[in-house]
Amino acid sequence: MNLDYDGARMNQAWQLLYDLMLAQRARMPAIAAELELSPMQIQLLRLIEPDRPVPMGKAACGLGCDASNITGIVDRLEARGLIERRPADRDRRVKVLVITRDGARVREAILRRLAEPPEPIARLSPEDQRTLAEILGRALARPA
Amino acid sequence: MNLDYDGARMNQAWQLLYDLMLAQRARMPAIAAELELSPMQIQLLRLIEPDRPVPMGKAACGLGCDASNITGIVDRLEARGLIERRPADRDRRVKVLVITRDGARVREAILRRLAEPPEPIARLSPEDQRTLAEILGRALARPA
């Protein structure tokens, strides 16, 4: 696709990354469907490590959605027995999310599935993969 | 976040890319809000170049959604005068989407906004950016 505008051009590395991201984004609904979960449910399960309770506020932040949304997402996962709400010890306003044994199994499947690199990346030579990891490591090393 | 599972490890380049994608994905709703459009509406406008009619079926394919969804997305953009439906010449079942003059202006703003690389990429040295573009170019060159 032509992404020119007014004669200027998108930073080339960024444009390629953007294309890759679009391709990957298209993969997500399919992965979600395989696991019989929605993309947001997958994202949330990914966030909750076993024996690492996550306050709902943190979960909303991690999913980049409003606090009012997390309620429904948690409702649906809890209804399926994959996570549980528990009152926090010190602050009784807070509820923490804990992954159940069933949830942990589903989470393993999610991580396993997401760990598969998409075709374009998997195809790269070992050298290119190493260089890519180095550069991206530098890019992400210094949090803005 | 720890993405280990069963002792194995996500391909490192892919893991970094994935993190970068999550960060970028979080940027989208904000960009959409700026332009007073939804993410899908932005995606569709991006797809329709001026004087390049796009059949609705192609649009659905480009957006990676079902044919039944494109109807509503087009409805909302058409209601705002940004695109138009027109019957196709040869096959009267087909409708093509054309961007209006107003739509083209909004599209320019979208492309301009999306062209800004996210912080982590923008910070990279020119050499790293060049190398990154080379590697990603190789990755995407050979369509699977």
Add this chain to the structure above:
DNA sequence: TATTGTTATACTCTATAACTATA
């Protein structure tokens, strides 16, 4: 018969605002 786009339906995600129970 097959295909394109639409409609009807049902569910998920989304933000805003008002509410509750705590702090």
Add this chain to the structure above:
DNA sequence: TATAGTTATAGAGTATAACAATA
């Protein structure tokens, strides 16, 4: 008062199935 989570509401995206017009 301020904060964490909930509820109510309204809008947008999602897939499935049934449908009309056309091929």
